[in-house]
Amino acid sequence: MKGCIVYSSLSGRTKKLAYGLYEALKEEYCLTIKERKEEMDLSPYDTIFLGFWAYKGGNDPSLDFIFPRLKGKDVYVFGTLGYFDDSPHAYRTRQAVVEKVKACGGRVIGSFITTGGIPEKRIEEKIRTRAQSKRPLTEERLVRYRLTADYPTEVDIASLAQRVDLNLKILEETGGKL
Numbered sequence: 385m386k387g388c389i390v391y392s393s394l395s396g397r398t399k400k401l402a403y404g405l406y407e408a409l410k411e412e413y414c415l416t417i418k419e420r421k422e423e424m425d426l427s428p429y430d431t432i433f434l435g436f437w438a439y440k441g442g443n444d445p446s447l448d449f450i451f452p453r454l455k456g457k458d459v460y461v462f463g464t465l466g467y468f469d470d471s472p473h474a475y476r477t478r479q480a481v482v483e484k485v486k487a488c489g490g491r492v493i494g495s496f497i498t499t500g501g502i503p504e505k506r507i508e509e510k511i512r513t514r515a516q517s518k519r520p521l522t523e524e525r526l527v528r529y530r531l532t533a534d535y536p537t538e539v540d541i542a543s544l545a546q547r548v549d550l551n552l553k554i555l556e557e558t559g560g561k562l
């Protein structure tokens with residue numbers, strides 16, 4: 385396996401997850417890590433670990449150029465979102481990205497999504513525009529934003545690394561079948 389972690393991150397949460405994964409598995413699997421760049425060459429890698437942040441129920445659009453380059457590759461999708469990671473919204477967001485990889489001819493070897501909190505600027509914007517918002521900015525939501533400000537946690541990072549490790553070991557032992 386020749387693997388590369390590629391991520392996009394606006395406020396650092398997906399980057400934290402991506403680097404946590406890299407640190408946990410880089411020696412065992414000889415991984416490379418790269419932040420998204422239009423000119424990046426993915427051809428040397430057979431396996432891509434694709435890190436995204438949730439945007440309107442899918443991946444952030446800054447990552448869209450990568451999908452056509454995933455054709456024929458094994459892809460592990462991971463992301464962060466600004467909501468509960470056990471919510472239907474989280475499930476749908478993760479599935480939307482999984483389906484996009486498949487539609488571009490990649491083989492999905494696993495997927496993971498976790499709470500990433502909301503950037504401070506976006507909270508301020510929500511407070512500023514709360515009168516016009518369709519969804520009320522409740523006290524509970526503000527408390528959740530405050531309590532998840534530093535997410536993902538070390539536990540989330542370890543959980544991603546453990547799941548990726550498991551799937552890679554299954555692939556190794558089965559000669560590529562999941």
Ligand SMILES: Cc1cc2nc3c(=O)[nH]c(=O)nc-3n(C[C@H](O)[C@H](O)[C@H](O)COP(=O)(O)O)c2cc1C
Nearest residue numbers: 393394395396397398437438440441464465466500
């Ligand atoms: C413009 C914008 C749109 C967003 N849309 C969603 C969304 O549809 N669903 C969601 O759960 N979170 C949404 N978020 C929250 C981010 O996905 C979340 O804060 C994520 O952890 C940010 O990752 P980053 O720190 O790597 O940029 C949005 C954030 C921004 C800035």
